[in-house]
Amino acid sequence: MIYIKNNMAVCLALAVLLAVPSAFARSDGTDPLTGRPAIIEDNxxxxxxxxxxxxxxxxxxxxxxxxxxxxxxxxxxxxxxxxxxxxxxxxxxxxxxxxxxxxxxxxxxxxxxxxxxxxxxxxxxxxxxNQAKMKGDGSTTNEQGKNIFLKGNISKMVMACVDCHGVSGKGLTPDIPMFPVIGGQHKAYLLKQLIDFKQDDRVNSPNAIMNRIVRSLSNADLEALAEYISGL
Ligand code: HEC
Ligand code: HEC
CATH class of the missing domain: 1.10.760.10 (Cytochrome c-like domain)
Known part of the structure; x- marks a missing residue:
């Protein structure tokens, strides 16, 4: 949380995030695993x-x-x-x-x-x-990747990816374009971006949020994440 203290936009988005689960809980259901809004369907x-x-x-x-x-x-x-x-x-x-x-x-x-x-x-x-949303092949068996994606890593101060990218990696709501669709993206591309963020070769995320998030993850963690996310 300290990381994003100065970024109004991210803070706002997180405020929306905190408000969203309760709004969704009674109506069209939440993801049972995480309690977060379920997948955004294409319509x-x-x-x-x-x-x-x-x-x-x-x-x-x-x-x-x-x-x-x-x-x-x-x-x-x-x-x-x-x-x-x-x-x-x-x-x-x-x-x-x-x-x-x-x-x-x-x-x-x-x-x-x-x-x-x-x-x-x-x-x-x-x-x-305007195209149908990208999709992986549904193979989401990488437990190491799944764990970090859904729960983060408290001992390494890593926020869960799901908090911003959504349960299926398709973003939080269609009205928050700040958090890109990553679920179903190519594994090799994802891995390259994660390594670029870790090495500060890509520094264009707001307040360097992605650089901070992946910094303490090992390359094996990043590989596992890319594997899991590409299947979504
Ligand atoms: C606090 C919110 C937040 C969290 C948590 C978060 N991300 Fe991100 N992520 C972003 C934002 C914002 C961007 C867009 C950066 C930009 O504008 O260039 C992004 C971009 C990315 C991209 C680049 C996508 C592309 O198409 O190039 C990848 C890959 C990614 N995140 C993976 C992850 C993974 C894996 C995790 C969990 C370890 C994670 N993110 C956690 C906010 C977040
Ligand atoms: C010769 C192949 C090639 C052409 C032609 C090309 N791109 Fe790309 N594009 C790439 C590659 C490779 C990347 C990944 C770059 C990286 O790793 O940062 C990319 C990345 C992107 C990204 C970033 C996506 C993300 O998820 O962050 C966008 C947006 C994009 N291209 C749009 C376009 C548009 C619009 C055009 C036409 C004007 C275009 N590209 C033409 C190869 C191409």
Whole structure:
């Protein structure tokens, strides 16, 4: 908690988080394991909310080049190229702006992002957000990964991933785009991001929250987490 003291946005999100379980408990049920809101289903309403203000139809044309690597429907095949299918438009847009500003470094993506205008950025983000949400193969048998994901690690001061990324790793609610969809993402991409956060090679999360969270985890822990999360 000390880590995020200065970050109003994260604090606000956590305040929402504390309020949410009680609101959900009586109505459509919570996850029995964690007591947290259950999986956010894809439906017209939730898709619309994560798609945001851009025009997904225009975005399809404008993202031809991107689709070459990220997949026509945002489901890339290369394990090191992230899926964008059903990702929050605002998260995608933030990453593109971070690549443009050099706050997040990757040779290909810095060049790709530099070439797109503000309008293209908004429409392209909405196009990928508008797709059915990325999904893993359902193999969630990695107990070490599952444990850290759901419970964190108190002795290492590690917050549970579920607190921000949701039970199925698809985020908390369709209205909190700050926490990206990670469930069902490629394992190799996830592992690379976790190692990049640990080594401070990626430092664009708000108040370096992700760097702080993974710092004390071992590489074996990160591997186990990537394995578990990619199956969700
Ligand atoms: C030549 C292949 C290639 C092309 C073309 C490409 N990307 Fe990427 N993209 C990547 C790779 C590889 C990464 C992972 C970078 C990293 O590890 O940080 C990535 C990362 C991203 C991310 C970050 C995703 C996340 O979950 O944080 C976004 C957003 C993105 N690309 C959007 C785009 C858009 C929009 C375009 C078109 C303008 C595009 N990409 C074109 C290969 C590509
Ligand atoms: C306090 C909230 C919080 C907790 C707890 C948390 N995360 Fe995150 N995570 C974030 C935020 C915010 C981002 C987006 C960073 C950005 O804007 O670039 C993120 C990004 C990520 C990404 C990068 C996604 C992508 O597409 O590139 C991965 C992977 C990830 N988190 C994994 C985890 C794992 C594993 C845990 C548990 C050990 C965890 N997170 C716990 C807030 C959190």
């Amino acid at each position: 017209a309403d939730t898709i619309k909310r994560r798609t945001g203000v851009g025009d997904p139809v225009a975005g399809k044309e404008k993202s031809r080049l991107c689709q070459g690597c990220h997949g026509e429907d945002g489901n890339s095949t290369d394990e090191l190229i992230p899926k964008l299918a059903g990702q929050y438009a605002k998260y995608i847009a933030k990453q593109l702006r971070n690549y443009q500003a050099g706050v997040r470094s990757h040779q290909i993506m810095n060049a790709m992002a530099a070439a797109i205008s503000d309008e293209e950025l908004s429409d392209i983000s909405s196009y990928f957000a």
